[in-house]
Amino acid sequence: MEKTPSYFVTREAPARISAMSRDTKLIVVVRDPVTRAISDYTQTLSKKPDIPSFESLTFKNRTTGLIDTSWSAIQIGIYAKHLDNWLQYFPMDQILFVSGERLISDPAGELGRVQDFLGLKRIITDKHFYFNQTKGFPCLKKAEGSSKPHCLGKTKGRTHPNINPEVVQRLRDFYRPFNMKFYQMTGHNFGWD
Numbered sequence: 550m551e552k553t554p555s556y557f558v559t560r561e562a563p564a565r566i567s568a569m570s571r572d573t574k575l576i577v578v579v580r581d582p583v584t585r586a587i588s589d590y591t592q593t594l595s596k597k598p599d600i601p602s603f604e605s606l607t608f609k610n611r612t613t614g615l616i617d618t619s620w621s622a623i624q625i626g627i628y629a630k631h632l633d634n635w636l637q638y639f640p641m642d643q644i645l646f647v648s649g650e651r652l653i654s655d656p657a658g659e660l661g662r663v664q665d666f667l668g669l670k671r672i673i674t675d676k677h678f679y680f681n682q683t684k685g686f687p688c689l690k691k692a693e694g695s696s697k698p699h700c701l702g703k704t705k706g707r708t709h710p711n712i713n714p715e716v717v718q719r720l721r722d723f724y725r726p727f728n729m730k731f732y733q734m735t736g737h738n739f740g741w742d
């Protein structure tokens with residue numbers, strides 16, 4: 550498996566994948582774009598501790614509240630815009646949007662949707678997961694080819710920095726219309742607003 554959020558937001562990706570096979574099934578994990586942006590920033594911060602604050606990168610102009618939509622952490626969360634681009638090449642029924650929130654609260658349920666979408670028998674169920682209190686996330690009871698439990702690594706599920714609540718609110722307001730459009734396009738309310 551090869552995965553990166555870059556595919557979803559790269560303009561040329563749908564045409565290229567369609568040229569390989571028009572029957573490709575596409576799976577995209579989406580989460581609240583505000584949390585996503587903070588998660589993205591947290592990842593960059595872990596590699597480059599000297600970067601400016603989240604708050605200062607968010608705005609083109611802090612006084613007017615103008616958001617810097619060219620900052621990739623913010624740009625990636627404008628899901629409706631990216632989906633528009635994919636729909637030029639693929640029908641909606643070839644794209645599955647997995648809820649990042651439900652992947653944590655109900656991993657078996659969300660993987661059930663993935664298995665159905667791929668036309669697979671539902672092999673992965675509730676029985677395969679347990680909630681690991683230390684990790685704070687669901688983990689596999691048995692990893693593939695092993696009898697031991699397995700959680701994702703340290704780079705998944707990092708603690709996010711505290712962000713100024715006014716900045717978070719401004720971002721919520723910014724994303725709301727794009728989220729609404731995304732819910733309409735997918736026929737699914739992800740519950741971010």
Ligand SMILES: Nc1ncnc2c1ncn2[C@@H]1O[C@H](COP(=O)(O)OS(=O)(=O)O)[C@@H](OP(=O)(O)O)[C@H]1O
Nearest residue numbers: 554588589591652653686687688701704705706707
């Ligand atoms: N079971 C389980 N364990 C740990 N983490 C989990 C799990 N399910 C979902 N997540 C969320 O996955 C987020 C990181 O995955 P990504 O796909 O964004 O990582 S990456 O972009 O490929 O590096 C990661 O985001 P952060 O919390 O911001 O680190 C998690 O919230």
